[in-house]
Amino acid sequence: MARALRGWWGLALFLPLLLTGCATHIDRNGEVTALEEVEPVHYAVERLAPRTYTPPDWPEMLEARVLLPDTPPDQRRPAALLVHGGGWQRRSPDDMDEIAERLAERGYVTVNVAYRFAPEHRFPAQLHDLQRAMAWIHEHANAWRIDTDRIVGVGYSSGAHLVSLLGVSANVDALAEPHGGDHARLAAVLGGGLPSDLFKFDDGRLVVEFIGGTRAERPEAYRLASPITHVDADTPPHFLFHGRWDGLVPLDHATDFHAELLAQGVESELYLQHYRGHFTSFLTRGNAIEAGIAFLDRQLLDD
Template identity: 85%
Template sequence: MGKTARGYRGLALSVPLLLAGCATHLDRNGEVTTPEAREAQAHYDVQRLAPSPYTPDDWPEALEARVLLPDTPEGRLRPAALLVHGGGWQRRSPDDMEEIAERLAERGYVTVNVAYRFAPQHRFPAQLHDLQQAMAWIHSRANVWRIDTDHIVGVGYSSGAHLVSLLGVSGNVAALAEPYGGKHARLAAVLGGGLPSDLFKFDDGRLVVEFIGGTRAEQPTQYRLASPIYHVDADTPPHFLFHGRWDGLVPVDHATDFYAELLAQGVESELYLQHFRGHFTSFLTRGHAIEAGIAFLDRQLLDD
């Protein structure tokens, strides 16, 4: 290997290490400067099930879930995580969330990594209804998979984070909870990155217009209904948010304003701001954010 090739390889290895320390982690007490020690951290073997349809036969589109089962001790209930990929509500696949699903499963979570219907063919709230159906499916298998149904969390990035957060607040809004909501849709906590929390902030961009089915002026009620920030109350599940400060696709004020509203309503939340990263690099260099997020989820479930 020549000097130039070695130099590029060294740069590729060093950049993630340099970025790892470039973050600001906040909770309601201010900056989190010392991560909690995690002694005897669990690391379970994982069984991968064949992808299965989670939607009923009469659903507008057949949708599949990928399930990972941790090899936890018999007779013990375990938490579950519903994972939802990004892609502007109209592309990408559960492949994007596989590494996060594996990490959660190794920590003892049953993970359910789902596909959902895409815009513009299927507009809001079709995607939320898909997730509500996925939650009902998880509940229907809770006994077989030994899931504690009070300890189901939502995990997503970008539009996937938007959808799991919207699922988290859907119980607060009758128009979102029906017809597929109800008790099965309740999340114990949310881990979301690059989350579009207020759709009014977008300048009638194509992705949002196609997701909603019109501009802000044409569909103001739907824009508000589809924006998690407007539905936060004291019953909103705890949120861990991570976001790139240089995010040009979903500007960082989506995270900072949402975080402020969560705290104002007394919702346990943390904000992990990644410096020098945009929307895509925030996801690609997500390692430390995800670790902090899983630690947050663990604490919420333990304190529940």
Template identity: 50%
Template sequence: MRVNANPSHETAGALAAGGPLLRSLCRLHHLRQRPESDLPPAQQQPRDLDYRVVKNRTYTPPDWPQPLQADIYLPATAGAARRPAVMMVHGGGWEGRSRDDMTPIAKRFVRRGYVVVNVSYRFAPEYRFPAQLNDLQVARHWIDDHAGEWRIDSQRIAGLGYSSGAHLVSLLALVAGTSSSLDAPYGGSDTGFAAVVSGGTPADLRLWDSGRLLIQLMDGTEAERPTAYAEASPVFHVHPDSPPFFLFHGSWDDLVPPEQAETFMQALEAKGNHVELLWMNGRGHITTFLFRGSAESAALDFLAREMPAPNA
């Protein structure tokens, strides 16, 4: 079913109240997360750690079309053990906003012992897709290059994004090390993630009528560039070895309709992958992000289970 990019709240409410979403709510009720403190002791993360922030580190090479920066959040943990990490990517319709939007999330995660790398990327329409994905591929290599310096366990790096950031993080995770043309020349198997947290995700760009944001990102409408729209959609790249995904989505989202989350979940499940979906009931696209505390808690629980410490 195709939907408009901006359906009414009544339409979004109807989607959330019936049909496949109602079945999904029933089927996924058991996935509502336990409090993190209820996890087995070996899977619990430390809490309220001190940390320091290294701001505005340029991660792109000197010849990159635009210098891009990242902020690195480093927890104050004792000992020489390597730590899990999360690469965070902000939203903004692929055309704006900044990594500052992710700062409160970064602070919560670093206090739980995660090294957080909060990155910027190039914007449309000056830079068309896949420029944004290429930026993240370079950033992901850069994290591995500094794993020793930041004491990161390279086997426990997750991706986290919201909205357009979720689209890019999901694509990065799914095309890494595959035969997709999007994986070359900047990707590779080491640009993937051990787990992904993806909120308000534009998972299938073909489910919308082509609006301004998509046209300026993709340099044309879906009718003009159907293959490009398919290849830019995370659902197109789901495969049996996809990393585990934690999805969260507003049930009244009228910008990225709930059908996107349902479609993404079904595509991942169909290939035998582990996926969890948390509905933010009665919330739209913006309010899901602004009042995301329960989703953050569930995501922390998810990552603690999917990326446990060695020998846990």
């Protein structure tokens, strides 16, 4: 028995190391075999007290967690809006804290936000929250030395869906928050486990409660809520990572979305994690996030 237990513990310790290297990284030219090795800069980080980003008349008071990197004082820096997953109705910004810290250490001002939950608040309430968060970031751009042309979105699962939808819907009037202003444009998106086409779900509870009806009952809302339907030449570049064994958000959400982005001339990279499902793809995300941050850096540098 002791020997068996030692074997299981050894496997548990070894499995994350085994999974780390099991991925396929694809861009428009096919598989990415190697990237230029750049030693990343690591900045000290100041953590601000959580603060409300919504106005007093908003349906719900929502908070943001802000990290400020200690970059040279004469430089504007990029920012990242981070959005957690949870089926649009649970979890918290806690899930994105580690990724926010990693981005902040690399020089990004990070804004890790809460948003309204379904089913009490239906789509597009959550998207409007993010649009309001973007306006709030712009309001603080001078104080936090943010280059507002270099704001990226980062999320996982329903959070990835929301930041991608924010990115693709800048020109979709039906999705605009009336008082958000023209501040919702993202320079790039890093999303994992992203539900890109809500029509692909078999009227599951989470999606029905998010939209407020089935596909047959609310087809236009499903279309508006599906990032893949809004892709055009103005869509921001996307880095997508996805578990090949994902049974909650099947793999074709990523592969079809990646193909549509490329078809519209949009930069896209797809990082396929082998032997992962939906949750293990996030829990063993390390190399995917590193590759994703490198992608973001390249897009912002190109700008």
